[in-house]
Amino acid sequence: MFTNLTRTAGPGSKVAAMAPLLDMKLMLSSDTDDVLVTIREGAVTQCTPGPHVMASYDTRLVATTEAWTEYLAAVPRPGYHDIFALLRAGSIRFEGNLLPMMQNLLYIKRLLASLRPEVTA
């Protein structure tokens, strides 16, 4: 579900250019996935699927597979188009140290949105 981030937000990508000073480890979790996303200088350099033993990360986003699937649709439905829409609905949890995420909130949103299929006109 998330491992394509090395391609969609990897070195040289538009997303990476948004946060050149950011190094963080982001855990993205669904019902079946725990993907540890390593971000260096804004670029996703590694996506490590679980299960993990003693994984260390800064921020973790935990949502149901159903919520992530809706969120990652090419054009998400109302209520599923933003992580704070999911938060309002109670279908996502933000865990760990939220500071790096909140310091780079638009970047995190663009990072996740980069997984959506492109809409062709």
Place this chain on the structure above:
Amino acid sequence: MSLHIEPILGRYAHIDIEGVNHRIYWEEAGEGIPLVCLHTAGSDGRQFRAVLNDPEVTAQYRVMVFDMPRHGKSSPAPGTVDEDYNLTSDAYVAQIMAFVSAMGLEKPVAMGCSIGGRIVLHLAKRHPEAFRALIGLQSAAYVPRYYDTAWLDRPDVHGGRVCGAFADGLMAPTSPKDQKDETRWHYQQGGPGVFKGDLWFYQIDGDFRSEVDKIDTSKVALHLLTGEYDYSCRPADTQALADQLGIAPVIMPNMGHFPMSENPEVFLTYLKPVLEKIRAAG
């Protein structure tokens, strides 16, 4: 190539609000029924640029948009810049009534979005005789604190960037990118703590749930329009308010929290019939 100059005029007026002189910036265009537009929390009057620029609207309406104190080009009152800022219902109503009075407006229409959509409910209760009609965009009686607003104003998070990121998510994914970027930019330019201070009114002080039944829609017409992608004021929230008031809301598909700014072309197609209805009602 001819130079495109918009018909909007912007000026400053010195207006007493609750006994304190403020230098208030406002923009206007058109002639006719005064239409006072109220911007959202943490933003400014540029959100209504398309309404000000629409010749069909300005042929019938004198559209006027003021920046609230601390927003846009309206600075805080002298000596208050470092004060903690938490917008209250009383202060917000006072700002609007002071502007209406200072400009000598007789029975204007007031149209507000988000916090502006909430304050029109307070106006309907407190000053129904002062307005020809009220329009609430993204209007609900109450929005709970569903996230920690402390993140909006702290020294280790860039306030402009984080406020812009919040605004970005509230818009519909289908709205035009250029207009969404413009809308986000207004948030990125907001003063420190202003968005957070405005949300004090939106989420705490301006809670209108126990007041809705004090609105008499026979004294002032109330129109509600809400975008379906708004997760702050959700369509269901507006519907619940409308049900209590006994009126029918307009739910706008493919629209988010900032209809007049994120997708103005489509928004105007919803607004114009409302304005025509208000004009025809006399």
